[in-house]
Amino acid sequence: MNIKRIHDLYNLIKDRLPSTYPKARLAFFENEEHMLERENMKVGADESVYAIVDPDTSTISLPLKMTFEYTAKDGQIYNKVVSIDKISDEEICHTLLHESFHLLMGERYGYSSKQYSDEKGCDKFGERWVKKMKKEKLI
Ligand SMILES: [Zn+2]
Numbered sequence: 763m764n765i766k767r768i769h770d771l772y773n774l775i776k777d778r779l780p781s782t783y784p785k786a787r788l789a790f791f792e793n794e795e796h797m798l799e800r801e802n803m804k805v806g807a808d809e810s811v812y813a814i815v816d817p818d819t820s821t822i823s824l825p826l827k828m829t830f831e832y833t834a835k836d837g838q839i840y841n842k843v844v845s846i847d848k849i850s851d852e853e854i855c856h857t858l859l860h861e862s863f864h865l866l867m868g869e870r871y872g873y874s875s876k877q878y879s880d881e882k883g884c885d886k887f888g889e890r891w892v893k894k895m896k897k898e899k900l901i
Contacts, residue, residue: 763790763826763845763846763847764846764847765790765826767847767851767854768788768790768824768846768854768858769788771851771854771855771858771901772788772822772858774855774895774900774901775855775858775859775862775891775895778891778894778895778898778900779862779891783862783865783866784820784862784865784866784869785820786815786820786821786822786861786862786865787819787820787821787822788821788822788823788824789821789822789823789824790823790824790825790826791823791824791825791826792825792826792827793825793826793827793828793829793843794825794827794828794829796825797814797823797824797825798814800823801814801816801823812824812825812828812857813825813857813858813860813861814861815861815862815864815865817864817865817868817873820865822858822861822862824846824857825846826845826846827843827844827845827846828843828844828846828849829841829842829843829844830842830843830844851901852892852896852901855888855891855892855895855901856885856888856889856892857888859887859888859891859892860884860885860887860888861884863883863884863887863888864878864879864884867880867883867884
């Protein structure tokens, strides 16, 4: 597993985002299941969790292996386990930016605010910054 790549990407992000933005630590888990157990989180069967942010410790947790569930043409449901190494820089950056934005919103509006839990807002923020960083050839 190339964890250094993830740290390098996160350092690029931290250097590029405004300096007032919260900075998190990264933590890695063997898989989503272990990560969720550790964070005492439960998710629906149809949900995929790529990362979790813990505002108490300012930590972004990432699974080293993710399980994707998909339905084939014949209606069968398959699980595919994908190593973090196979996930593109762009996708990793998007995830890290998404989580960073949760932290920022939490700091600004509180951790029980609707801004903090605005998944779509966090996705948009991630997309915008991935685009920006690609344009600047940072990633
Ligand atoms: Zn989120």
